[in-house]
Amino acid sequence: xxxxxxxxxxxxxxxxxxxxxxxxxxxxxxxxxxxxxxxxxxxxxxxxxxxxxxxxxxxxxxxxxxxxxxxxxxxxxxxxxxxxxxxxxxxxxxxxxxxxxxxxxxxxxxxxxxxxxxxxxxxxxxxxxxxxxxxxxxxxxxxxxxxxxxxxxxxxxxxxxxxxxxxxxxxxxxxxxxxxxxxxxxxxxxxxxxxxxxxxxxxxxxxx
Amino acid sequence: xxxxxxxxxxxxxxxxxxxxxxxxxxxxxxxxxxxxxxxxxxxxxxxxxxxxxxxxxxxxxxxxxxxxxxxxxxxxxxxxxxxxxxxxxxxxxxxxxxxxxxxxxxxxxxxxxxxxxxxxxxxxxxxxxxxxxxxxxxxxxxxxxxxxxxxxxxxxxxxxxxxxxxxxxxxxxxxxxxxxxxxxxxxxxxxxxxxxxxxxxxxxxxxx
DNA sequence: ACCTGAACACCGTTCAAGT
DNA sequence: ACCTGAACACCGTTCAAGT
Numbered sequence: 001x002x003x004x005x006x007x008x009x010x011x012x013x014x015x016x017x018x019x020x021x022x023x024x025x026x027x028x029x030x031x032x033x034x035x036x037x038x039x040x041x042x043x044x045x046x047x048x049x050x051x052x053x054x055x056x057x058x059x060x061x062x063x064x065x066x067x068x069x070x071x072x073x074x075x076x077x078x079x080x081x082x083x084x085x086x087x088x089x090x091x092x093x094x095x096x097x098x099x100x101x102x103x104x105x106x107x108x109x110x111x112x113x114x115x116x117x118x119x120x121x122x123x124x125x126x127x128x129x130x131x132x133x134x135x136x137x138x139x140x141x142x143x144x145x146x147x148x149x150x151x152x153x154x155x156x157x158x159x160x161x162x163x164x165x166x167x168x169x170x171x172x173x174x175x176x177x178x179x180x181x182x183x184x185x186x187x188x189x190x191x192x193x194x195x196x197x198x199x200x201x202x203x204x205x206x207x208x
Numbered sequence: 209x210x211x212x213x214x215x216x217x218x219x220x221x222x223x224x225x226x227x228x229x230x231x232x233x234x235x236x237x238x239x240x241x242x243x244x245x246x247x248x249x250x251x252x253x254x255x256x257x258x259x260x261x262x263x264x265x266x267x268x269x270x271x272x273x274x275x276x277x278x279x280x281x282x283x284x285x286x287x288x289x290x291x292x293x294x295x296x297x298x299x300x301x302x303x304x305x306x307x308x309x310x311x312x313x314x315x316x317x318x319x320x321x322x323x324x325x326x327x328x329x330x331x332x333x334x335x336x337x338x339x340x341x342x343x344x345x346x347x348x349x350x351x352x353x354x355x356x357x358x359x360x361x362x363x364x365x366x367x368x369x370x371x372x373x374x375x376x377x378x379x380x381x382x383x384x385x386x387x388x389x390x391x392x393x394x395x396x397x398x399x400x401x402x403x404x405x406x407x408x409x410x411x412x413x414x415x416x
Numbered sequence: 417a418c419c420t421g422a423a424c425a426c427c428g429t430t431c432a433a434g435t
Numbered sequence: 436a437c438c439t440g441a442a443c444a445c446c447g448t449t450c451a452a453g454t
Contacts, residue, residue: 035428045439056428107365113392120392124383138391139404146401150358157315175332183346184328193354196347200412201405243447253420264447
């Protein structure tokens with residue numbers, strides 16, 4: 001005889017709008033999120049969406065909000081501080097790579113900082129363990145976050161387009177080093193590039 | 209009595225279409241480049257553009273082509289190889305920052321590699337001077353190019369949006385270091401971040 | 417060879433009208 | 436409080452028709 005705490009009265013509410021929009025974006029692309037397509041997916045008139053979420057712009061903000069809320073902490077492994085920092089950043093990179101379309105939206109709307117708040121907190125803890133505080137720690141957080149974001153953004157956009165177009169070696173009269181030209185023709189290994197840059201940065205940032 | 213080599217017979221041709229499109233994109237945004245607006249700017253019917261350049265997608269390709277053709281070499285200063293490499297990369301970063309919208313288009317279309325061909329050539333020359341060849345040189349070229357592109361892409365997208373939203377320090381219970389939180393609240397200095405990362409990478413890449 | 421206008425299938429958004 | 440349909444001002448693109 002107990003009734004559910006809240007009887008839904010309408011067919012759709014703000015939450016299912018956001019969830020459906022999220023699905024459209026993650027499965028396809030931000031361009032797949034049109035008000036008409038969303039309405040079709042929800043089985044309502046287009047204009048019903050406007051009542052719940054305002055407009056498309058506000059809906060994108062809600063998606064970002066949801067993404068930020070989902071960004072919990074991350075498992076860290078390793079015994080030395082350097083290993084732990086490296087593990088932390090690699091895990092974050094991995095997590096971001098799983099939601100490329102959403103993080104692109106967040107990034108375009110200037111919400112990266114918020115999105116990274118948990119990562120910054122974890123990083124701050126590890127940096128404190130090696131004696132970095134205040135401005136020095138902030139600079140380190142920024143440089144490392146830059147590296148993670150850059151890696152993800154570049155890998156994401158490189159995934160689209162005509163296979164990154166590794167330039168025709170024959171059309172390179174300016175570089176008189178055939179081995180170099182040949183090596184540049186093979187596809188980029190983003191994982192390795194990330195690790196290389198990360199190691200270089202940690203060498204600089206962490207006290208010996 | 210001499211006639212010009214070629215008498216233009218039509219009001220518009222492919223070149224003025226591309227030039228006008230270029231202007232629209234550089235002055236505003238890629239979203240300002242609509243076929244109808246372009247036609248208005250040219251004083252023709254919308255459909256005339258289709259005769260000259262195909263469609264919007266092909267037009268974007270032509271813009272990228274033009275950008276790539278414009279990417280000549282760059283003045284390099286400094287006496288040590290390291291100083292010269294650093295100068296080269298800073299100059300390229302500067303050049304890219306001057307045309308943010310266009311490089312964004314090129315990047316989204318997977319044409320970054322072509323765009324950077326002259327930079328890669330200059331870089332190869334300098335790397336050869338310090339004894340780097342073949343695969344090692346290619347890896348260095350890639351890592352350094354990654355750093356330049358990343359810096360430009362992030363700075364560009366950070367320029368839009370609500371001032372990058374430096375997170376409210378009061379909402380940071382997770383970081384028990386008020387100086388760090390305060391330091392993270394001031395806006396990012398992209399120039400400094402670029403130089404810091406560049407120095408770290410060069411330390412790793414160049415032989416002592 | 418070059419350009420036009422009409423038409424089609426899409427967008428986001430507003431608004432008066434319904435329950 | 437919640438939803439609808441019609442309407443408006445935009446898109447890119449096609450196509451038959453004009454010169």
